[in-house]
Amino acid sequence: MEYRKPMIHIAVYNPEKELLEEITAGIEEEGCLYEIAYNEDKDVFDLGWNAAHNSLLGAGIAVKGYHALFQCVHMKKNTPVFLINTKEKKEFRLLGSNAARYVKKIPFKAR
Amino acid sequence: MEYRKPMIHIAVYNPEKELLEEITAGIEEEGCLYEIAYNEDKDVFDLGWNAAHNSLLGAGIAVKGYHALFQCVHMKKNTPVFLINTKEKKEFRLLGSNAARYVKKIPFKAR
Amino acid sequence: MKWIAGVDIGNSTTEVCIGVISEKGSLQFVSSNQTTTTGTKGTQENTIGVIGALEKALHSSRKRVEDLDVILLNEAAPVIGDTAMETITETIITESTMIGHNPSTPGGIGLGTGKIIFIEDLDSVMNQDPYIIVASKMYSYEVIADKVNKARNKINITGVILQADEGVLVYNRLERKLPIIDEVGYIEKIPRGVMASVEVAPPGQSIQTLSNPYGIASLFQLTPEETQRIVPIAKSLVGNRSAVVIKTPKGEVKEKKIDAGFLYIHGPNHSVEANVDDGAEKIMVKLEEVKEIKDIEGQQGTNVGNMLNKMKETLATLTEQRVEQIYIQDLLAVDTTVPVEIQGGIAGETCMEKAVGIAAMVKTHKLPMMRVAEKLQKMTGVHTKIAGVEAVMAVLGAITTPGTKLPIAILDLGGGSTDAALLNENGMVQSIHLAGAGQLVTLLISEELGLKDLYLAEAIKKYPLAKVESLFHIRMENGEIRFYDEPLHPKYYGRVVVMAEEMIPIEGDASMEKIFQIRRESKKKVFIRNAIRALKKIAPKQEVRTIPNVVLVGGSALDFEIPEMILQELSHYKIVSGRGNIRQQEGPRNAVATGLLMHYVGG
Amino acid sequence: MKWIAGVDIGNSTTEVCIGVISEKGSLQFVSSNQTTTTGTKGTQENTIGVIGALEKALHSSRKRVEDLDVILLNEAAPVIGDTAMETITETIITESTMIGHNPSTPGGIGLGTGKIIFIEDLDSVMNQDPYIIVASKMYSYEVIADKVNKARNKINITGVILQADEGVLVYNRLERKLPIIDEVGYIEKIPRGVMASVEVAPPGQSIQTLSNPYGIASLFQLTPEETQRIVPIAKSLVGNRSAVVIKTPKGEVKEKKIDAGFLYIHGPNHSVEANVDDGAEKIMVKLEEVKEIKDIEGQQGTNVGNMLNKMKETLATLTEQRVEQIYIQDLLAVDTTVPVEIQGGIAGETCMEKAVGIAAMVKTHKLPMMRVAEKLQKMTGVHTKIAGVEAVMAVLGAITTPGTKLPIAILDLGGGSTDAALLNENGMVQSIHLAGAGQLVTLLISEELGLKDLYLAEAIKKYPLAKVESLFHIRMENGEIRFYDEPLHPKYYGRVVVMAEEMIPIEGDASMEKIFQIRRESKKKVFIRNAIRALKKIAPKQEVRTIPNVVLVGGSALDFEIPEMILQELSHYKIVSGRGNIRQQEGPRNAVATGLLMHYVGG
């Protein structure tokens, strides 16, 4: 019955710790809030879909091992807003930034 | 898996038909979409809370008999954005308008 | 050791400064304070405020007012200002030609032209003429849609005008689509049988035909003379999402000039007159023609005459003088536009009318500061003396701002007047008082936005704006987003707000950008013009460029953007300017009080 | 029955009109069409476009081009225009005094002043001076925060400068709070040991100290002369959320005037010169001094000289003439400001430099329209003749707009030139061609927004704007919201977009209101000025008021706001004006082609 705080929801399963930290750093630098929920083993798309729908802001991130994506409630499950295919740290920082920029309603940063 | 359309969710139980029609007319005149879901007997605050959380827009209306309210996901269950205490038709039209104006992000109309 | 206090009683603010003089005669500043001036400047009520400010300033030194050795009072500039506004155009609709109606949710898209027919009369026609249907709010949207659908099988309908806000509801129930204007309050004023035209633009766009004189001429087959007459209609519809134009036999929209009257500007030898209808620009040019203004009068029996009379009366009461002793010494006129409801409209249409905002400044007889000093001495037991002319003290204080040198000028941006003084290398001071400052800015903001609320306008002047975009976040005027943990009150929702200590919602349709622009324009109109006017008057040979630096002081120098606007403008003249920083710590406040202490020690 | 065609070959657009003449000699209009002009106006390539347009126009009548009895060509006005832009100020930073840096996410709030020290040198100091720490992106935010926290136990740190975008991250890990500026690209350019100041304003506000010359003077204890030199720094920081100022021994920011050169305006008897550095306003005043311009030259070896030479060469090639035969007959200069990266900056700072946009118009020798006619006759077998002067035909066509009367003027708002003609009650026509029209507007929009993309600028000119507020809704420039059923592409997210047939995102930081304003200002600068200039030149005794109505034709009269801007302006002169509606149905198109047919029948 409390107010839900406007936070980005991060649903993770067995996440690569370093990369998750890059994501949260990206969000933090943009001045947004996030919460991390540890999940059972699920498809990364399902994680993202649930995360987005659990966020009051409609903004969710999924991290499973080296895989990560940013999803929002308006997109289809299999076509998240951003999907990462590399292990480059920079990309994960960027994913966090852009999730926050989504929430702040400002244009996404390019690579 | 489909896109969810941006609609105002109206959760009703045994609604006074005329008054419900006023609400939907208010929404329609403002150019927004709505969907009506018929519910089991529940507290009108619970209906509103669920409706808001079922709406992609975070905007829900509850109608139970002569009682109606507009709720959004950021408010507490017992303190909806607007609550109607009269049977005046005009008030119900206004409730619909204001729910739509919430979605359109324009100021609410006063009585 | 000697404890001394400098006291500056301004029209709005009383500032004090405390210092100690060592045995060797050197001055050290101790503390300062300020308060709202109690009573009218120069009256004995001032003492309450002065004593209060002194007590607060002395608090940190654990001293009392009685412990002071001397109190130094400024010889207040005997000027006082007032502001007023006068509309100079007036839009009148003769007969009921609607103009400028812009309901928030019209129905459909397109252009329809036809004869006006009320919905109850539909059965009576059988010809092939095009018709526009008018329906009162007595009919529900279902009934109206049904009647229109049925009627279209028999007659040619091209548009609909509704009294209720049901344009979209009716539109959604039409079998074939038509443009619909709704929320037309006084439909009973619409004459039957005349030609009318209804236009609704696509979302996000504005109408293109009814805002073009030749567009209206094409629809109604107007003669060139008739076309000439409908120009104000077309003009007033520019930018609208939707509109109705009704062709009434003698219907016309007039933009009438109000006979605002003449201003008579009296110099020592000759007088100059300025027609208020010609606008502020012309008035200011005329004013410049008179080098030394003795008095300004308004033409008796006219608007401006009454306005100046009222000002003089107010100022006479304030200064306890007779009206005949009140001479207006300077005047600032600024052009503005204000929203006014159009006479004769049928949907509460408004129109932006031209107006002139005026600030006037009166030189009264020397203010009875002597009496204030006596009273203060009686109340505190401290030797109190009038110790320096305001303008001179202000420049003395201002020169404590780092980075300045002689010759130095100050601009004292106050509430009622903009004062300026120049101190040159020989210690000579030249000073001037001009009408128009912070209060006029506030008035302009209030009027241009149609607020009729000076308190809100003052807040708009002082604080940045934001737009409440949801119940938990706002977008500030520089584009930044700010989130709230708890939801905001619904009254703020979707509104433009002033970010004062508390958020204040601004009613009305004006967008954040519109308000932003009006705020900045109002500041420019008053302070940029007055800065240049003032500097010209104090500069040697009117050559503004000869002044190397200008220090901004006074309440309006606290403004978060005025000093920067003046910096931009004066940098064209290679002048350094900026908000003063008196004694490196007071900002633009306390210049006169500081100067009083410096003068006492130095002089 | 006789089938005739009128053909108007314009610089951009070829318009045609088909009519039949009955046995009794009365003219009836049948159809019309238009296409992009193929090749340069007046060259034989034009015929392809003409034939295409004729075919399309004849299609509805099931006729072929060969079925025509006669083709009437306009005697094209032998004018052609070009546009260019020249910056006239240039900002240079000598040594590395940073100015105007505005990272999107700085850390903390407040003001810090101290000596520059690099994070790797922290251990080497032990004194009590205040320091500002600089850290390269080689250090992670955790390491930086840790080092700063530890160092603060020993030395006095007042601010931080970071290379990476990690201001907030470092800030959140500090034990005691400091202002932090991040995203400073070239930190290696920052000299060690000099004084620097860092300021971060609260969210939604802008800095107040570093944007004030006296503020900087207070921090660095500057002399009046030094204060004078930092005015451009303070000015450039106005409105910033955050800033760094570094005090280097000889560091300075110069706003230099580029020596753009002189324009020489040659009249029949005397010449006048105008300094481009003085800006457009002055150039236009000089231009007005020369009643009949024979040629305009730019000073050789200067920017404007090169610019005009290039224009003349382009125009010579286009018109197949020698450069010596090219005479500039008119020129429109407009003031503008364009964003340019500052030379010597350390974080890619940009500055708005002053620039002058110029449109020039050249009268070439009579265009070889004869050759076009011959070619057309050969290709179609239809008798083709040159049948009327463009300007005269345009007024003839324009008078078919309802609501007009004689004397009537047209303003042909084209791409390269604004043409005007006046037809009086005696059938006399007066006409004029002026430089500057739609292309210059497009250039101004492109340059002021720093787009370097004329295609995008053209779209911004023609269509309204919107802001994409979420993946499923946009807010249009008039405030209306529009929803989409399917999510928009992420590339649009948060962006300002042009609502062309397809949405086009606009890169960069400019807000919708900024772009909106630049769009409208550019249109005003070109078309309002040219409308007045043109009307003055054709009006009897230069008295614009003597013209009762003005019909707007040409491509730029299709613009959704230009006609309304001109209406507003001309209504001050009691002139009716608006977008033309040729033959009550063509809008502002087809005036010349229509006039050709009318002339053929009437003349």
Ligand SMILES: Nc1ncnc2c1ncn2[C@@H]1O[C@H](COP(=O)(O)OP(=O)(O)O)[C@@H](O)[C@H]1O
């Ligand atoms: N923070 C502020 N921002 C903008 N204007 C201010 C601020 N504080 C005071 N003012 C304006 O200063 C004016 C009063 O100036 P002040 O110097 O106190 O007057 P006076 O010299 O007449 O005593 C008023 O118009 C008030 O609105």
Ligand SMILES: Nc1ncnc2c1ncn2[C@@H]1O[C@H](COP(=O)(O)OP(=O)(O)O)[C@@H](O)[C@H]1O
């Ligand atoms: N819908 C429109 N809105 C605004 N400008 C337009 C529109 N269509 C064409 N233009 C402008 O009209 C100009 C060309 O005008 P046009 O009369 O076709 O030229 P010309 O007379 O040289 O053949 C171009 O600058 C173009 O941008």
Ligand SMILES: [Mg+2]
């Ligand atoms: Mg409506």
Ligand SMILES: [Mg+2]
């Ligand atoms: Mg940052």
